[in-house]
Amino acid sequence: xxxxxxxxxxxxxxxxxxxxxxxxxxxxxxxxxxxxxxxxxxxxxxxxxxxxxxxxxxxxxxxxxxxxxxxxxxxxxxxxxxxxxxxxxxxxxxxxxxxxxxxxxxxxxxxxxxxxxxxxxxxxxxxxxxxxxxxxxxxxxxxxxxxxxxxxxxxxxxxxxxxxxxxxxxxxxxxxxxxxxxxxxxxxxxxxxxxxxxxxxxxxxxxxxxxxxxxxxxxxxxxxxxxxxxxxxxxxxxxxxxxxxxxxxxxxxxxxxxxxxxxxxxxxxxxxxxxxxxxxxxxxxxxxxxxxxxxxxxxxxxxxxxxxxxxxxxxxxxxxxxxxxxxxxxxxxxxxxxxxxxxxxxxxxxxxxxxxxxxxxxxxxxxxxxxxxxxxxxxxxxxxxxxxxxxxxxxxxxxxxxxxxxxxxxxxxxxxxxxxxxxxxxxxxxxxxxxxxxxxxxxxxxxxxxxxxxxxxxxxxxxxxxxxxxxxxxxxxxxxxxxxxxxxxxxxxxxxxxxxxxxxxxxx
Amino acid sequence: xxxxxxxxxxxxxxxxxxxxxxxxxxxxxxxxxxxxxxxxxxxxxxxxxxxxxxxxxxxxxxxxxxxxxxxxxxxxxxxxxxxxxxxxxxxxxxxxxxxxxxxxxxxxxxxxxxxxxxxxxxxxxxxxxxxxxxxxxxxxxxxxxxxxxxxxxxxxxxxxxxxxxxxxxxxxxxxxxxxxxxxxxxxxxxxxxxxxxxxxxxxxxxxxxxxxxxxxxxxxxxxxxxxxxxxxxxxxxxxxxxxxxxxxxxxxxxxxxxxxxxxxxxxxxxxxxxxxxxxxxxxxxxxxxxxxxxxxxxxxxxxxxxxxxxxxxxxxxxxxxxxxxxxx
Numbered sequence: 001x002x003x004x005x006x007x008x009x010x011x012x013x014x015x016x017x018x019x020x021x022x023x024x025x026x027x028x029x030x031x032x033x034x035x036x037x038x039x040x041x042x043x044x045x046x047x048x049x050x051x052x053x054x055x056x057x058x059x060x061x062x063x064x065x066x067x068x069x070x071x072x073x074x075x076x077x078x079x080x081x082x083x084x085x086x087x088x089x090x091x092x093x094x095x096x097x098x099x100x101x102x103x104x105x106x107x108x109x110x111x112x113x114x115x116x117x118x119x120x121x122x123x124x125x126x127x128x129x130x131x132x133x134x135x136x137x138x139x140x141x142x143x144x145x146x147x148x149x150x151x152x153x154x155x156x157x158x159x160x161x162x163x164x165x166x167x168x169x170x171x172x173x174x175x176x177x178x179x180x181x182x183x184x185x186x187x188x189x190x191x192x193x194x195x196x197x198x199x200x201x202x203x204x205x206x207x208x209x210x211x212x213x214x215x216x217x218x219x220x221x222x223x224x225x226x227x228x229x230x231x232x233x234x235x236x237x238x239x240x241x242x243x244x245x246x247x248x249x250x251x252x253x254x255x256x257x258x259x260x261x262x263x264x265x266x267x268x269x270x271x272x273x274x275x276x277x278x279x280x281x282x283x284x285x286x287x288x289x290x291x292x293x294x295x296x297x298x299x300x301x302x303x304x305x306x307x308x309x310x311x312x313x314x315x316x317x318x319x320x321x322x323x324x325x326x327x328x329x330x331x332x333x334x335x336x337x338x339x340x341x342x343x344x345x346x347x348x349x350x351x352x353x354x355x356x357x358x359x360x361x362x363x364x365x366x367x368x369x370x371x372x373x374x375x376x377x378x379x380x381x382x383x384x385x386x387x388x389x390x391x392x393x394x395x396x397x398x399x400x401x402x403x404x405x406x407x408x409x410x411x412x413x414x415x416x417x418x419x420x421x422x423x424x425x426x427x428x429x430x431x432x433x434x435x436x437x438x439x440x441x442x443x444x445x446x447x448x449x450x451x452x453x454x455x456x457x458x459x460x461x462x463x464x465x466x467x468x469x470x471x472x473x474x475x476x477x478x479x480x481x482x483x484x485x486x487x488x489x490x491x492x493x494x495x496x497x498x499x500x501x502x503x504x505x506x507x508x
Numbered sequence: 509x510x511x512x513x514x515x516x517x518x519x520x521x522x523x524x525x526x527x528x529x530x531x532x533x534x535x536x537x538x539x540x541x542x543x544x545x546x547x548x549x550x551x552x553x554x555x556x557x558x559x560x561x562x563x564x565x566x567x568x569x570x571x572x573x574x575x576x577x578x579x580x581x582x583x584x585x586x587x588x589x590x591x592x593x594x595x596x597x598x599x600x601x602x603x604x605x606x607x608x609x610x611x612x613x614x615x616x617x618x619x620x621x622x623x624x625x626x627x628x629x630x631x632x633x634x635x636x637x638x639x640x641x642x643x644x645x646x647x648x649x650x651x652x653x654x655x656x657x658x659x660x661x662x663x664x665x666x667x668x669x670x671x672x673x674x675x676x677x678x679x680x681x682x683x684x685x686x687x688x689x690x691x692x693x694x695x696x697x698x699x700x701x702x703x704x705x706x707x708x709x710x711x712x713x714x715x716x717x718x719x720x721x722x723x724x725x726x727x728x729x730x731x732x733x734x735x736x737x738x739x740x741x742x743x744x745x746x747x748x749x750x751x752x753x754x755x756x757x758x759x760x761x762x763x764x765x766x767x768x769x770x771x772x773x774x775x776x777x778x779x780x781x782x783x784x785x786x787x788x789x790x791x792x793x794x795x796x797x798x799x800x801x802x803x804x805x806x807x808x809x810x811x812x813x814x815x816x817x818x819x820x821x822x823x824x825x826x827x828x829x830x831x832x833x834x835x836x
Contacts, residue, residue, distance in 0.1 A: 332528060381629075383636045438598060439699065492529035499515045502524050504723045504788050506515065 008490060012483045019479030026302075026474055035466055041278045042075070043215055045252075047112040049262065051270040053104040059084075059266040060100045064211075064255030065112060067095045072116045072252060080111035094255045108267070116252075129230025133206040136198050145178040146199055153199070160205055160231050161245065164196075168227075168243035171195050189225050193240045196227065205229060209258055210237065212251040217277045223254055223261060303472055311472075316352070318471045321481050323348050323458035328488055330454050335495030339431050339451040347428070347455035348462060350421035356459060360452060363425065366398050367448070370429035371436070378437075392426040399425075523793030525784060534798065538677065538759025539780050546756045547778040551595045551649055553756070557775055560755045562748060564775050565591075565652040565768070572647050574635060577628050583650050591654075592630060594639040595647040600695045602639030604630050605653060654774065657767040659740060663687060663705075665729040667694030671707070671745055671765045671773075674782050674794065678753030678817060679801045680746055680824045683707040684789040685714055685739065690729050696764075698785045703727060705734045706790035710829020712742025718788035744773040746825065750817035752778060762786075797828055 026032045053059050065088070068074050079086045084099040099110055138146060149170055157163035171179055171192050182195045193209060200207045211223040226247065227238045237247040247253075255261070264270040303314050323345040330336040338344050351359040373394050377387050399422060428451070436444035461467065471477050494502075519526075546552050557564045568590060569583030584590060592604040604627065608615045613623050631648045633639070640646040660669045667688035674681045684704045688694045691701030698704050703724065706715035714737040716725045727734055739745070749763040752775070762782025765775050787794055804823060808815065815823070 335527070381633055381638065383638070437601065443699075490532055492526070492532050494516055494519060494524075494526040495528060496512075498526045499512055499519070501721055502519055502788065503515070504718070504721060505522055505524060505791070506518055507723065 005490070008486060012486050015479045015486070016483035019476045019483065022476035022479070023474045026476070032473060035469065041215075042115065042117050043252075043276060043278050045114045045116070045213065046275045047114075048273050048275070049099075049110040049112070049270065050273075051108055051264055051267045053101075053106060053108050053267045055105045056103070057266040058100070058102050059104045059108070060098065060264075061110070061267065061270065062096050062098050062263045063112065063272065064259075064261055065095045065097050066114065066116075066213075066252055066254050067093055068116070072118060074114055074116045076113075076115040078111075078113045080113065084110065092257065094257065104267075129208075129235060130206045131230055131232055132204055133201055135204065136201040138198065138202075141181060142198075145181045146202055149176070149178045149182075150199060150202060154203075160229060161236055163203065163205060164200065164207070164227075164229055164236070164238055165243040165245055167196055167199050168238055168240060171199070172241060172243065189240055193225060193227060196240060200229075208256055210247075210256050211254050211261065212247070213254050213274060213276070215250040215252055215276065215278070219276075221274055221276075222272075223274075224251075226251070228256075303475060315468060315472055316349070318475060318478070319462040319468055320345060320349070321478055322467065322471070323462050325481055325485065326458040326461055327454055328485060330457070332488055332491060333495060335497030336454060337447050337450045338454050339428060339435065339447050343424070343428060343431065344451050344454035345458055346424045347421075347451065348458035350424050351455065351459040352463065354421060356456065359421075359459075360456065362402070362421075363428075363452065365402075366395060366425055367429055367432065369398060370395055370425065371433055374429055374433040375436075378433075388426065388430055391429055392423075395422055395425050395429070519793075523796035523799075524787055525794040525798070527784065529795065530781075530784060534676070534760040535781055539761075540757070543757050544780055547758060547761065547780050549595050549647075550593060550597075550777055551647055553775075553778055554649075554651075556755050560751065562751055562755060562775055563771065563773060565654055565766075565771075568650045568652070570595075570647055570649055571631055571635070574632060577631050577635075580628060580631065580650075581624075589653040591651050592627065592634070593649045593651065594634040595649050596640040596644070597634075597646075598639075600697070602630070602634055607653070654766045654768045654776075655770070657740065657769045659737070659767070660687070663727050663730065663732050663734050663737060665689050665727065667692075667696065668766055670696045670776060671739070671767070672704075672779075672782065672786065673745065673749035673763050673765070674786060675749050675752055675761050675763055676798055676801045677759045677805055678750055678815075679804070679820045680709060680749050681797045681801060681828070682786050682790055682792070682794060683709055683745075683749075684717075684786045687717075687727065687734070689719070689727070698783060703734065704785055704789035706786075706792075707739065707742075708829055708831050709746070710825040712739040712745070713737065714739065715790060715831065718785055721785065721788065723788060723791065740767065741772055743821070746821045747817055748773050748775060750821045750824075754817070792831075800827055 027034060047063070047065075049061065049063060051061065065077075066072070066074075067090070079097060079099070081099055083104070084101045087098045087100075089096055089098070097112065149167075153163060153166045153170060157166045170176065171182070173179055174187065179195070182198070183191055197207050207227055207229050210226040210228050212226055213223060214221055225240060227240050228235045229238070230236075236245060238245055261272055262270045303311060303318075306314065324342065327338065327341065327344050331338060331341075347363065350363075354362055370391055374387075374391055377390060382390070432444055432448055435447055546556060551567075551570055554564050554567050558567075568585075568587070569579070571577055571580065571583075588609050589605075589607050591606070594602040597603065605617045606614045606627075607617045610621055613621050614627065615621055634646055634648040637644050637646050654668055656664070656668050663669075664687045669685060669687045671683065671685050673683040684706050686696040686698065687703040687705060688696050689701055689703055693700070696702045698718070701720065703717050703719045705717035707713070708715060714735050716723060716735045718724065719728060725733060725735055745765055745767075748765060752761060752763045753759070756778055758778070758780055760780075760782075762779035763775060764777050764779065765773050768774055784794070801824075
């Protein structure tokens with residue numbers, strides 16, 4: 001007996017810890033959302049390219065598109081263009097789309113559409129970049145101005161990072177004569193970037209231009225220029241206007257380098273406008289979409305890998321253990337008397353189809369009528385099978401009548417009864433009448449109420465959408481349930497009702 | 509909430525056994541499932557008892573098929589009284605007790621006159637499984653009608669009082685006398701409203717009783733005191749109960765017996781899941797007593813001794829008997 005207890009303890013511990021581990025792995029490592037209501041932003045980015053094509057000339061338009069190497073993953077990408085050939089190629093960590101056409105004339109419009117979301121999983125690829133560069137040659141006054149600027153920068157900085165931000169700050173100080181000379185009156189961001197690059201190159205610090213799009217809807221925007229430099233471990237991003245370091249989370253890198261967004265051959269007045277909008281999407285659907293678009297198939301071996309139809313069946317099936325658990329607790333801990341062990345679970349399942357309130361009324365009415373028929377049949381002394389058949393037929397007729405009446409009265413609820421509840425009703429009537437004969441009407445009534453109570457509770461719990469989602473997504477939870485059930489199998493304490501039943505002992 | 513915890517602790521201290529403990533520690537542990545048919549089928553129980561030399565009401569005959577019903581007259585012979593029972597009936601359903609013959613007809617204990625054909629129909633119903641639990645086909649048993657000893661007249665209302673002894677591995681653990689009441693309709697089942705009266709294991713003197721989960725000291729129908737009655741031939745009952753372990757092999761059973769005025773103690777049936785209200789009747793928990801028996805078994809096993817039913821009875825009587833009568 002003791003070895004058996006030990007065996008059971010080991011088994012319970014094993015099951016529970018395995019269940020917890022698998023669930024924790026799914027939640028924390030795979031990042032599967034815990035509730036269905038968890039939503040994620042889904043970004044829809046449209047880049048509209050317009051230009052005038054030169055007549056009788058082949059057209060070739062190249063545009064950068066996001067490389068999607070960082071924290072974002074594309075769910076869908078499309079190139080909308082009539083009569084244009086489309087090709088995509090990667091160069092130096094950039095992606096470029098090339099639209100080409102033999103003949104085009106007049107105003108041309110091309111679209112690029114990208115749907116993307118934050119990346120769910122997958123490790124970051126190791127960043128790589130240059131850490132040394134040759135100086136850009138400068139002459140005369142500019143050389144002196146640059147050196148005059150560099151001296152205090154060197155003094156005020158400790159490493160590459162502080163050196164760059166110090167440089168940016170200096171360049172943005174428009175009162176400085178040296179800066180005025182370098183910028184020569186042009187204070188655009190692009191020009192500042194050129195000045196910064198010059199200064200950094202003298203100190204042999206490499207710098208790269210980064211063109212970003214801000215993930216914000218309903219605003220007019222054009223690519224924003226940022227600077228970045230590789231410090232040997234990772235890229236450091238700087239705002240060329242303020243020297244602020246670090247790329248905000250809502251920036252998407254569109255392309256890097258000095259080239260402009262669009263290069264056009266055989267046309268003029270190329271213009272790109274961006275429009276963004278975001279929609280929220282329920283997290284698990286998003287995870288599923290991401291899954292399809294990346295090679296991390298972490299959902300492949302969960303229940304989401306099943307066909308949709310089967311998934312719906314399993315949605316219900318995985319909840320049955322919860323219902324059974326409710327019955328187990330009510331019976332073995334509470335001491336509630338129910339009709340059979342699993343009849344309440346079956347009734348709870350039937351409630352799914354009839355709705356709770358209506359289901360209770362329907363069950364009560366039909367069971368009461370069925371019981372009176374059963375007690376009448378008792379006088380005829382029939383065998384079990386014919387008797388059951390008669391009761392079943394009676395139940396069918398009753399349901400038909402109720403459906404007809406409720407339909408005529410405009411209550412569509414009455415039509416919700418399906419095949420499933422019918423057999424359960426018949427079985428309930430049969431078992432209830434056996435209980436009635438064996439233990440008397442009072443007891444049968446008590447049992448019927450107990451069954452209805454247990455079924456209601458089980459139904460309510462089984463139809464909590466959060467719970468349903470959680471168990472369907474993390475089926476390992478069922479292992480924890482089994483562990484609990486096993487432990488309950490050797491529970492010897494009193495049932496709640498026994499505390500009242502044996503009250504007589506405490507009276508002395 | 510705290511009240512409930514207090515109740516729990518108090519019951520635990522008294523050693524009151526709950527359903528979960530009974531099932532986990534006794535029924536599941538000591539009662540092998542494949543032996544259940546022996547106690548579920550009254551005919552098998554009876555046959556086993558006869559083989560083991562244990563007293564049971566005499567079996568006149570068994571009817572197994574519709575064809576067999578023709579033999580009914582042959583089985584009854586010219587006996588004036590007999591009982592027809594389903595072999596696997598539950599809760600006393602389907603039992604027909606014939607007390608006397610009246611010309612060509614029969615009279616039941618309640619005074620109703622029925623014809624031979626009606627008895628045949630009853631047997632036919634039994635055979636089709638009308639009274640058996642799962643609705644399975646059943647067998648009908650025709651046996652000796654027990655006449656309860658006169659001793660019960662004063663404290664019993666109607667029907668046949670019986671004696672239930674809980675036996676753990678052959679050791680009687682607790683005993684009670686079950687008295688039918690008006691409410692129980694002549695049946696001796698406690699949950700149907702019969703009274704349970706505790707019995708001193710050593711002397712066979714009744715203690716106070718329980719009715720519908722309450723403690724009582726008087727019969728609600730006759731208002732006679734139920735305690736202090738000396739049951740005759742008590743050692744006979746105890747020996748009979750102790751011997752039932754060898755009979756069926758089940759380690760935790762309730763043995764139901766009657767005291768016939770001519771034949772003495774007889775075994776009626778065995779129950780593999782005896783109820784727990786016997787504890788209220790005896791005002792004593794089962795757990796401590798069961799533990800004492802289990803300790804005894806472990807001790808004997810170490811020494812390699814196997815006790816006879818007689819010895820087991822003496823052990824139980826010495827340990828659990830001689831309860832001081834409650835005052836007041």
